[in-house]
Amino acid sequence: MKFSENWLRQHVPTTATRDELAATLTAIGLEVEELTPLGESLEGVVVAHILSAEKHPEADRLQVCQVDTGAGAVQIVCGAPNARPGLKAPLAMVGANLPGGIAIKAARLRGVESAGMLCSAKELGVDPDASGLLELPADAVPGTPLAQFLGLPDATIELKLTPNRADCFSVRGIAFDVAAALGSQVQALDIPAVPAQVESTRTVSLQAGERVPRFVGRVVEGVDATVATPAWMAERLRRSGVRPISFLVDVTQYVMLELGQPMHAFDLDTLQAGVVVRPGRAGEGLKLLDGRTITLDDDFLVVSDGDGARPVALGGIMGGYDTRVTDTTRNVFLEAAHWIPSAIIGRSRRLGLHTDAGHRFERGVDPELPRIAIEHATRLILDIAGGAAGPVIEAVLPEHLVPAQPIVLRRARLARVLGMTVADAEVERILRALGLAVATTGEGWQVTPPSRRFDLAIEEDLIEEIARIHGYDAVPTTLPTGAARLVAPSEGRVEESTARRHLASRDFLEAVNYAFVDADLLSRWSMTDRAVPLANPLSAELGMMRTALLPGLVAALGRNLARQQSRVRLFELGNVFAAVDGRAPLETPRIAAAACGDVAGEQWSGKSRPIGFHDLKGDLDSLAALAAATLEYRPSSPAWAHPGRSADVLRDGQPIGWIGQLHPRLQRALDLDAEVVAFELDLEALLRRDLRRATSLSRYPSVRRDLAFVVPEATSWAAVSASVRAAAGPSLRDLVLFDRYVGKGVETGFKSLAMGLILQEESRTLTDREVDSAVAQVVAGLEREHGAAIRS
Known part of the structure; x- marks a missing residue:
């Protein structure tokens, strides 16, 4: 998640410095992966208006521009390809010091005087784009300090989020954690409902069951789609890693980054009849916003029009090409829906896609956000692009929207798990700052998490919240008081x-x-x-x-x-x-x-x-x-x-x-x-190992008898060995195969196996008769069971 520091501070006022803010984020589990300061040294850089741009008499790639600085006109030699009359762009005046140590002085370029430098975004340190001058909106007033106009200085902060913190894929979601950690409060979300001014609606039918339990839409008529995205919105998008495209698209991106609810804007005039949310149909195609045509099956979800006949968007992932908003769009249908994670997980990867919407829905989005997002986007559109809004359309399957369940947090359990006592007032402050509803009980608290925190389900989840916000460094380090119990490895198993x-x-x-x-x-x-x-x-x-x-x-x-x-x-x-x-x-x-x-x-x-x-x-x-x-x-x-x-x-x-x-x-x-x-x-x-038992070594001599048998080639040594051990009886201590022979003197299809039988008793010396008897039994057993014969 990448966002603007100033945008975050708008939601959660704090006096913490930038370094303190970054350290706090990392300490509470929202690891800061990258922090990039923006616009740190922009004194002397102002908004300028290019009045004229003529070719340099001595250089093909340079232009001589007359530039209005708000306090008069100056002459600037510029090599940017997009320098043109009427353009508003940043101008570094003589004496300015740009990021990177660039000092601006009066200069003479190929014989022509230049009193400053028109700047690209990269030269100002606000964006990596160096392809041309940073183009400012037409309503920018010449002479306005650029830092004031762009809301600088600022910083982009990129977090490395764990999969369970889906609520932090928005600026407002992060604000709750910051407020809890820094002892502040999140600013109230003031998004009043926009009253309907026209009667235009679209019927919405949900046919995907629990996979899409809520769908909210709204018609906005008479929109000026050509209006430029305001500088403040465009800059927040850029600093969040999103390139501004057009106002109607940028509004949906802005709301998603601020609140966490992905949205989509359709060109209303390209939609037919009602809207149906349904599973895809095997073999039907859909052309996506990126120009690719995909083939669907019933594992995908789609938004369709014409009472379900034509898919116009891939549910929770990307909109369709044929119904996209363009500069000619005048009437818009806004959509914000709740797609459950299991309905989206893996679908993007199957198509080789990665979208911000899919990334969020795979991890989970607050089911109560769609209506708030629609109201927020509507107000922004009306304020900036004009138009008239219709009534909010909401289709919902309440049986599939399970409300958050209260969780009991016991004071004794909290102290036992953390190994320390946290004051009741501090526990309640942390939980309330995180947006949780808290009721005091005799043993502790009953806590109800907000709908955006579906990662909180059991008592241990709340204890984790207390620990990370109170501070892991505040958990005391204590050595074990008792001796560790040593467990001997089992003798019944090899490690x-x-x-x-x-x-x-x-x-x-x-x-x-x-x-x-x-x-x-x-x-x-x-x-x-x-x-x-x-x-x-x-x-x-x-x-x-x-x-x-x-x-x-x-x-x-x-x-x-x-x-x-x-x-x-x-x-x-x-x-x-x-x-x-x-x-x-x-x-x-x-x-x-x-x-x-x-x-x-x-x-x-x-x-x-x-x-x-x-x-x-x-x-x-x-x-x-x-x-x-x-x-x-x-x-x-x-x-x-x-x-x-x-x-x-x-x-x-x-x-x-x-x-x-x-x-x-x-x-x-x-x-x-x-x-x-x-x-x-x-x-x-x-x-697996049988327990070994100690036995005494025999004091009496062993006897060895070597035998060679001819057996069929297909007879295995394992079978021969088993027969010998069974026939020889308990006196056999060991059996050794010391030769295998085929060739001259042995019939084709047979082999000779030479083995040594080692016999011994523990309580006496074996007699020749006992040894001869054991050997005879072996010979008889092999002849009977394997057709073996003593090799002559």
């Missing part, structure tokens, strides 16, 4: 920080990605099932909540590859989201990793090779070992995975994730030049 450190020790770097991704990216991964779309995305590329970590993580890996990083190893911990019918999206913590390039960094001691499935599997197994977990791997082939090089990951027989290489087709779609291996698992299932 996430431990998992992070472990992966970092395995040469992975942690990535942090947005929780929302491009819908097209999810489609490429075939991960759109139960995806949650955002109603109001930051951009089209961030329109969906992620259903998995890998799409974003691999995209980050790809960006590193594109920047000549051939070996990339990334991991991420974060939530993924899934839609649930009738409830909030389901959030699930996940852990994922992705890697490409060589398995180890460049070195001299060994030959490099690319990372593969088993390398990443080793990283995952080492991570699972932190939780004393044994993972199982079963071949799988999801849409994004390379057939034959991926597996589902199971713990205790339950699937918890996936590991493998990306499908070549997906890698091409993602423009990845390297083969990528990755895994993604449910974080809680992976980090």
Whole structure:
């Protein structure tokens, strides 16, 4: 929000200096992002009238002007392209010192005397425009000090507002906060009703239900649309970042900036019959004020005429081109409506638009403002452009306008939350200065917020208001009086920080990605099932909540590859989201990793090779070992995975994730030049840890027996291992696979697995008979369950 300092002071008188005002605004949560002083050094600058302008005899781009200063005529050499007879413009007299240190002296330019300088807005420090002389209204009196005529000195103040303070998108809304903080009072809003002088009206029908519960309009006939915008209004608009266009347009902008209610002015003679506010119809078009034609659907709201046949404005965002006001307009239809935020949010972005009206309606506008705004705009038009006003037309759906509800503020609760006591008189002063209705009760106060403060709904909201206006610096700093309770980490779960450190020790770097991704990216991964779309995305590329970590993580890996990083190893911990019918999206913590390039960094001691499935599997197994977990791997082939090089990951027989290489087709779609291996698992299932119990070490020797079996190629080691452990019995302490062989001596379609069985008892030494019996059971079990045979 950008506004003029002098305009604000008109609404809230205060003796605070400019610096004190800016500091106060920031202290109460309305952060001053930029403050630009205007017209600080304009002594000796007056309004001047150019009487004549003739070409300079020695320079093509210069003119010799005779200028009336109000105290006589002087000669000025000027190079501005818009210098012409009859123009009123600022003149810096000899001896003046302009902003920037420019001292004005009598000069001789190409042999012609010049007694001053005609000025642009930039040279005066009132506007960045340097294209020509600052053109003043025709009624400006020569000799009038420019500072007096333009209401200078002044300053433009730009605030960085938080989304909940929609009421501060107006000068008057800001004034209430300033008054409360500086111990002042906001000037009463004196906008008397303008009596109807003609009978002209338009019927208004509301057909959008709760989305537009109020619409106010008024006909003003016989307006002079060619009248110039008064200097005081034009300057306030400029200092608020709005370029004046024409009087009828400027009036609606002025009222919006002052009160916070967006408005629109239609050329009445271009409207047909009645006005209907309704949802858009699929396929119908509307040409907007900026000249673009858009195609509507029922998600948009429109103002239409001809009893609803033709859309003439995009509700809450922008007016239509065909019904705009021009210099030929004589009869005007003013409109001010209340559009609820949910009916406007996201619509501008879908069309690539950003308008002041849409910005305000998305955040919320006071539902009681439309009639006040209409009266204010009507009075300004009649006073400046003439005409005759018709009666105010108001269509309202009262059932959709919920009045503000009283909030109970307890004195004890206020003291407890703030950690200090605020005097009752101070509490009441602050609340009343903010425009809230206050009634004293035994325990505190009953407070009713005004309709513009719909951010105030609960007791804590009022406590926040007291804290920020009373001053955060007034809240005492006290140290805790009791010892902090230390909570030991759970032994039943590996800490996430431990998992992070472990992966970092395995040469992975942690990535942090947005929780929302491009819908097209999810489609490429075939991960759109139960995806949650955002109603109001930051951009089209961030329109969906992620259903998995890998799409974003691999995209980050790809960006590193594109920047000549051939070996990339990334991991991420974060939530993924899934839609649930009738409830909030389901959030699930996940852990994922992705890697490409060589398995180890460049070195001299060994030959490099690319990372593969088993390398990443080793990283995952080492991570699972932190939780004393044994993972199982079963071949799988999801849409994004390379057939034959991926597996589902199971713990205790339950699937918890996936590991493998990306499908070549997906890698091409993602423009990845390297083969990528990755895994993604449910974080809680992976980090869950059974409580460990201490056991004594056996004092008796262990026995090792090495066996080699020939099994079908399709038989997995996981299945063989499970069978061996089941057959060997409780004496088996460990099982090691130390060789896998295919080739000469092994039949095609089979493989040889060589394993070591380590057996041991805690209370005695195993006998040869017991060991031979355990080995025999293993051989029999493998033969029975997998058709395995001892390799000869």
